[in-house]
Amino acid sequence: MVLSFAHTSENLEVYQYALFIGVGGLWYLLLSTLWFQLNPKAQTEQTLNETFLLTADFLDTRRQLIGDQPDRESLQTQLMTLQSALTEHHETLREILILSRKSSGKSNYQSRRLLVFIQLVELLETAIANPVNYDKMDVLFSKYPELKTDFQKLILELSYQLRSITKNINKSKLFPSNRMLSDALKTLENDILKLKNENQTEDYERYLMLQNLLDYQKKQFEKLKKIKWLLGNPELSSDDIIKNEKLKRFIGSQDYDPKLILRNLSFRSTIFKHSLRLAVAVMLGYGIGLFFDFQNPYWIILTVIVIMRPSYGLTKTRSKDRMIGTLIGAALASGLVFLINDPYVYGALGVLSLVIAFSMVQKNYKASATFITLSVIFIYAIIQPDILKVIQFRVIDTLIGATLSYMVMRWLWPAWSFMEIGDNIRDSLKANTAFFKSINTFYQKKGLVPTSLKVNRKEAFLQTSNLSSAFQRMAQEPESKQNHIDDIYELVVINHSFLSSLASLSSYIQNHTTTEASEDFIAVSEKINNNLDKVCTLLKDINFEDSRINGSIYKPEPFDFPFDRIANDTISQTDSERTHKEAHLVWEQLYWLFSLSEKMLKLTSKFKVD
Incomplete structure (x- = not known):
């Protein structure tokens, strides 16, 4: 569309011009398909590598959270950002690996990578499943600092090994040895065992808590070992391969219902408002270019289309990066054209700059804008003798396009996040509620782990990630x-x-293997579910656009949470350490879930409702 503004054809009819543009699109499709056939594993390998690195960063951030921290809040914010990025990569990998199996059938490569992906998802879940009561952990580690050191050393080694695998993903012989992890686990196990020998009840409870944490780290080690085994290209048995019927439940089907268009033709739709803003900004930009008789007014349109996004924050950032990148690129090009006067060198530099620009567009937009500017200037230098004039108009057009994008985004039909954040909170809460109900049902009924629990887990992670992105x-x-x-x-x-x-x-x-669910467990679970349902009901009516709150104080319904009684009764009634660990973990987490549901209810109750 932008090129149509740049070049008015005098020798071709409109349909012929459109046909040539269509042929160009088909050529690009053919080239992309050919490249995929030549290197079908490229996208899978790149996304998998990025997921390994993000998982390693996530584990390392969890390590830093262990023990008393002066700036725990910023680490937790960083953790939420990493979790959002990981969930996005998981979605991408899920689509690549599952859809490729549906379209081209099963292959050993795809099956192994799918199993590696499953281990990475479970690594994330297990990492998130670390103790959430940091106050308790701080007190414990201040008394036993060697335990803090042991845990940090273990998690650091896990993180290091994940990064090492990324560097040598197709060279399993170069993977780091399991010896370091085995030794770290053994040291940690011996230090935790010392607490068991203490006579005080409080020390035994701490021992149980640390044993559960140690069990999680052992699971991480097992998952890491399985990843190494799978990347060693073993022959898989029929039991290892996951059936397509189960896999298809993990990917959502795209809805192409025409009613979607009608539903979005409303000012309640963020995309509709973005489309209007984009259309107005494009026409204003082109009008400014024609009025002042700029050399290439379509550059303003191109800048607007590239910069503008539905999100205000992203548009503002891209506008700033685009302007800075263009100024840097223009300054570099100005210096080079004084030193070089060879069209062949200009052509080579233009192609090289374009390749670098596209390779960096997702990682560093400012640097990408710099190289795009260099590429455009060098290519124009071949056909335009007055290169300094080209540089001048390139800078002016970009500055106008970036400024226009920001102004339109700021003041024309703005779509502020607080208008939709309530929906994001509600979706996240609904997904967490469904996950909790699946866990509750499985704990009561036992048996094989149902696929529905895993699907609900995936949805809970996805919606929580969406909520984090919306808040950012x-x-x-x-x-x-x-x-x-x-x-x-x-x-x-x-x-x-x-x-x-x-x-x-x-x-x-x-x-x-868990014991039978008690009546207390069922009663507490129902109470948590009731709290969550009440919060969901309140969230439907809360209007975050209203800056007022009703100021009423929430009065919780009386509920006797039997945490201490049940935990102590379990410990006194049986000598089984496995049962003690189960009682301690299950009831500690239930108590934590109950407390969080009460906090949410108290927080949402104070808002004005429509």
């Missing part, structure tokens, strides 16, 4: 548009904590 967008917006940001941040953190506790409970009951 809100935090980038003007302060005047950040309605109730402190309360919303608290709801976001509570949802993350809730998911962490669910992950802890889910991981334990899937990997251990």
Whole structure:
């Protein structure tokens, strides 16, 4: 579309011109298909490598959270950002690996990579399932600092090994040895065992807590060993290969219902408002270019289309990066054209700059804009003798396009995040509630782990990630548009904590033989479900656009949580350490879930409702 503004054809009819543009699109499709046939593993390998690195970063951040920290809040924010990025990569890998199996059938390569991906998902869940009660852990580690060192050393080694695998993903012989992890686990196990020998009840409870944490780390080690085994290209048996009927439940089908278009033709739709803003900005930009008789007014349009996004924060960042990158590129090009006067060198530099620009567009937009500017200037230098004039107009057009994008995004039909954040909180809470109900049902009925539990787990992680992304967008917006940001941040953190506790409970009951669910367990679970349902009902009516709150004080219904009684009764009634560990973990997590549901109810009760 932009090139149509740049070049008015005098010798071709409109349909002929459109046909040539269509042929260009088909040529690119053919080239992409050919490249995929030549290197079909490239996308899978790149996304898998990035997922390994993000998982390693996530584990390392968890390591830093262990023990008393002066800036724990910023680490937790960093953790939420990493979790969002990981969930996005998991979605991409899920689509690549599952859809490729559906279209081209099973292959050993795809099956092995799919099993590696499953281990990475479970690594994330197990990492999130670390103890969430940092106050307790701080007290414990201040008394036993060697335990803190042991855990940090172990998690650091896990993180290091994941990064090492990324560097040598197709060279299993170069993978680091398991010896370091085995030694770290042994040291940790011996130090924890010392607590068991203490006579005080409090020390025994700490011992149980640390044993459960140690069990999680052992599971991480087992998953890492399985990843190494799978990347060693073993022959898989029929039991290892996952059936397509189960896999298709993990990917959503695209809805192509024409009613979607009608539903989005409304000012309630973020995309509709973005489309209007984009259309207005493009026409204004082209009008400015014609009015002032700029050399290439279509550059303004191109800048607007490339920069503008539905999100205010992203548009603002891209506008700034585009302007800075263009100025740097123009300065570099100005210096080079004085030193070089060879069209062949210009051509080579133009192609090289374009390749670098596209390779960096997702990682560093500022640097990408610099090389795009260099590429455009060098290519124009071949056909335009007055190169300095080209540089001048390139800078002016980019500055106008970037400024116009920002102004239109800021003042024309703005779509501030607080208008939709309530929906994101509700979706995350609904997904967490469904996950909790699946865990509750499985704990009561036992048997094989149902696929529905895993699907609900995936949805809970995805919706919590979406909520984090929505809050990050809100935090980038003007302060005047950040309605109730402190309360919303608290709801976001509570949802993350809730998911962490669910992950802890889910991981334990899937990997251990558990006792029969008691009546107390069922009663507490029902209470938590009731709280969550009440919060969902309140969230439907809360209008975050209203800056007022009703100021009423929430009065919780009386409920006697039997945590201490049940934990102590279990320990006194049986000598089985396995049962003690189960009682301690399950009831500690239930107590934590109950507390979080009460916090959410208290927080949402104070808002004005429509």
